[in-house]
Amino acid sequence: MFYREAGQFKTSYKADQALFPILQDRVGLAVILITAFAVIPALANDFFLTSIMIPFLVFSLAAIGLNILTGFCGQLSLGTGAFMGVGAYAAYKLTSIFPDANVIVMVLLSGVFSAAIGAVFGLPSLRIKGLYLAVTTLAAQFFLEWCFIRIPWLYNYNASGAIEVPRREVFGIIATGAEATPLARYFIVLGITVLIAFLMANVLRGRIGRSWMMIRDMDIAAELMGIRPLQTKLMAFAVSSYICGVAGAMMVFFWLNAAEPSSYSIRLSFQVLFMVILGGLGSLGGAFMGAAFIWILPVILKFVPGLLGFDLAAETVEHATFMIVGALIIFFLIVEPHGFARLWQIAKQKLRVWPFPY
Amino acid sequence: MLYDIFIDPFVQMYQMPDFFLQVLWEGFVAGILYALIALGFVLIFKASGVFNFAQGIMVVFAGLTLVGLNENGVPAYLALILTIGVMGVLAYGVERVVMRPLVNQPEIILLMATIGLTYFLVGFGEFVFGGEPKQMITEQLGLPTGSTAFEFGDRGLVILQHIDIAAAVIAVVMVTALGVFFNKTRIGRALRAVADDHQAALSVGISLNQIWAIVWFAAGLVALATGIMWGARSDVSFALEIVAFKALPVLILGGFTSIPGAIVGGLIIGFGEKIGELYWGGLVGGGIESWLAYIIALIFLLFRPQGLFGERIIERI
Numbered sequence: 001m002f003y004r005e006a007g008q009f010k011t012s013y014k015a016d017q018a019l020f021p022i023l024q025d026r027v028g029l030a031v032i033l034i035t036a037f038a039v040i041p042a043l044a045n046d047f048f049l050t051s052i053m054i055p056f057l058v059f060s061l062a063a064i065g066l067n068i069l070t071g072f073c074g075q076l077s078l079g080t081g082a083f084m085g086v087g088a089y090a091a092y093k094l095t096s097i098f099p100d101a102n103v104i105v106m107v108l109l110s111g112v113f114s115a116a117i118g119a120v121f122g123l124p125s126l127r128i129k130g131l132y133l134a135v136t137t138l139a140a141q142f143f144l145e146w147c148f149i150r151i152p153w154l155y156n157y158n159a160s161g162a163i164e165v166p167r168r169e170v171f172g173i174i175a176t177g178a179e180a181t182p183l184a185r186y187f188i189v190l191g192i193t194v195l196i197a198f199l200m201a202n203v204l205r206g207r208i209g210r211s212w213m214m215i216r217d218m219d220i221a222a223e224l225m226g227i228r229p230l231q232t233k234l235m236a237f238a239v240s241s242y243i244c245g246v247a248g249a250m251m252v253f254f255w256l257n258a259a260e261p262s263s264y265s266i267r268l269s270f271q272v273l274f275m276v277i278l279g280g281l282g283s284l285g286g287a288f289m290g291a292a293f294i295w296i297l298p299v300i301l302k303f304v305p306g307l308l309g310f311d312l313a314a315e316t317v318e319h320a321t322f323m324i325v326g327a328l329i330i331f332f333l334i335v336e337p338h339g340f341a342r343l344w345q346i347a348k349q350k351l352r353v354w355p356f357p358y
Numbered sequence: 359m360l361y362d363i364f365i366d367p368f369v370q371m372y373q374m375p376d377f378f379l380q381v382l383w384e385g386f387v388a389g390i391l392y393a394l395i396a397l398g399f400v401l402i403f404k405a406s407g408v409f410n411f412a413q414g415i416m417v418v419f420a421g422l423t424l425v426g427l428n429e430n431g432v433p434a435y436l437a438l439i440l441t442i443g444v445m446g447v448l449a450y451g452v453e454r455v456v457m458r459p460l461v462n463q464p465e466i467i468l469l470m471a472t473i474g475l476t477y478f479l480v481g482f483g484e485f486v487f488g489g490e491p492k493q494m495i496t497e498q499l500g501l502p503t504g505s506t507a508f509e510f511g512d513r514g515l516v517i518l519q520h521i522d523i524a525a526a527v528i529a530v531v532m533v534t535a536l537g538v539f540f541n542k543t544r545i546g547r548a549l550r551a552v553a554d555d556h557q558a559a560l561s562v563g564i565s566l567n568q569i570w571a572i573v574w575f576a577a578g579l580v581a582l583a584t585g586i587m588w589g590a591r592s593d594v595s596f597a598l599e600i601v602a603f604k605a606l607p608v609l610i611l612g613g614f615t616s617i618p619g620a621i622v623g624g625l626i627i628g629f630g631e632k633i634g635e636l637y638w639g640g641l642v643g644g645g646i647e648s649w650l651a652y653i654i655a656l657i658f659l660l661f662r663p664q665g666l667f668g669e670r671i672i673e674r675i
Contacts, residue, residue: 054369060390062674063463070466075371076466124656124659124660127659127660128659128660128663129663130465131409131465131469132610132611132612132659132663132664132665135606135607135609135610135652135655135659136652136655136656136659138603138606138607138652139607139649139652139655139656142603142648142649142652143649143653145643145648145649146648146649147648149645150642150645165453166500191377193524212624219482220673220674266603270473273399273470273473274470274473277466277467277470281466298456315484316485318484319481319482319484320481321481322477322478322480322481323477323481323482323485324486325481326474326475326476326477326478326479326481327476327478329471329473329477330455330456330471330475330478332476333463333467333470333474334456334459334460334471336557337460337463337464
């Protein structure tokens, strides 16, 4: 009833292969984009932008990156945090070497470095598979984390060992640093995230994306059908790390303002992996839903006791949040192991047949 | 530079044998403890094909429960028994609430579920016992403290902590007991049957649910022993979680399904890590302990993708 494809005829191959062939999808997407670009900036206050929307978008992008590797190419990775860190440190070095360059370009370039490093750590994936590969990506995680601490060149030899984002202007607007307004940061983060998400939606339905999925479903069969496993896997590692790197750079440049090596620890890797799995492996929309769930839920939980009139210590709330998040993760895995993306599909089917379910 | 890498460390080993022996001993103890954590992983992986990420946090949780009970006035031995009871309840609960509804799901989903369990246990442990590190009740449990020094004529001395010796002895006892349990008892045979083939085991009347609860309980006991030992060496705190990650390279070195593999893998990682850190770590600024284990495992894996003792992976279309 609400979601009907019937009667939408496609008269050309081009129309049939469009990215969003269904009218309702296009309308829905337009509504979401208008909300993101116009309604939220108009209505939201600074707190909402800085502690909910910007981290949510950054994590969504990271989840898209990991989803390409794990969800579409089937290579389990626990090194996401470190690859994000590579992006952040690369962007920091680039902005301090080229202080006059456009900071957005630098952030986008920083992904190239993490792509290169990701491809190097992806090399063992040709021989090592499944959980064994997860452990080799842990090697990347801990080795890179060590590099962030032990190589002072990376943080310009400053005493604190942390990287602090300098003030930079883009087209006359302060984009980074402590004085940048949340609104400016929000627009930059939103722009980059939307751009990369659309780019990936296109890549994933083309030859490259299909070859990734073939490798995921059965790599030997894919090899027999003429997919080169080395190139394909390495490309997945590189693209995934590129996106994670950009997300990591945005995390420090447009959200945190300063970062330490511990910001990119194994915990971050797990957080992103949770977003991917709860959102739905192999689904771009799922990455956004997973990020929303994992990031926004604890923020909300923090305020629930206050609203209900309980006066609890901050520590207690934090511990309870951990418990609730853990329990909810198990709950959702039991209810729907294929993630929110599958729940959304089920909901669409229900809308399609409503009000006559048979 | 080449001299520093290839010759100098060995010269040092020869010139200061006491220091070298001390390093070896440290590596041995660390390896034993890694092996104990890995043992918990192997038990559960063998019987249910679940990669139990929560093993590390179960170690912390068991240690915290023990210390926490003792702090609240429960005598040490009673606290030990109660903790064993708590691990039993935990095992039953996990089997009932997490494992049973997730039968037949892909392994990554099961892995995620155990990570969810990790989050839950972290929150629960901190909620009940508080987040600050605690002192392990070593003396009350009758574990030896103190140390013995061995002298080598005029070439120096090696100091052995009694608690480390106790850890090694307990590890050996535990592995032997598990070996006997697996090979000689009725339940042990059922466990091996489940490990070989779930459906075949079901068809001869073995209850999967019961076996899983037992395996999780056994892993809980291993976690408790590990928790006591690690706790006695440092504090009982959630920092131990990081140590659990070290069990992963141990596991892949030994192969996910092999108990002797876990022990050998643990020792290789323990020795490799300590020797690497103390003789070669200085060249790159130290602290390489945090990742050396993974690199060692990675190198081994490149030559044997299924680990040292793992079952050969055969892929068919």
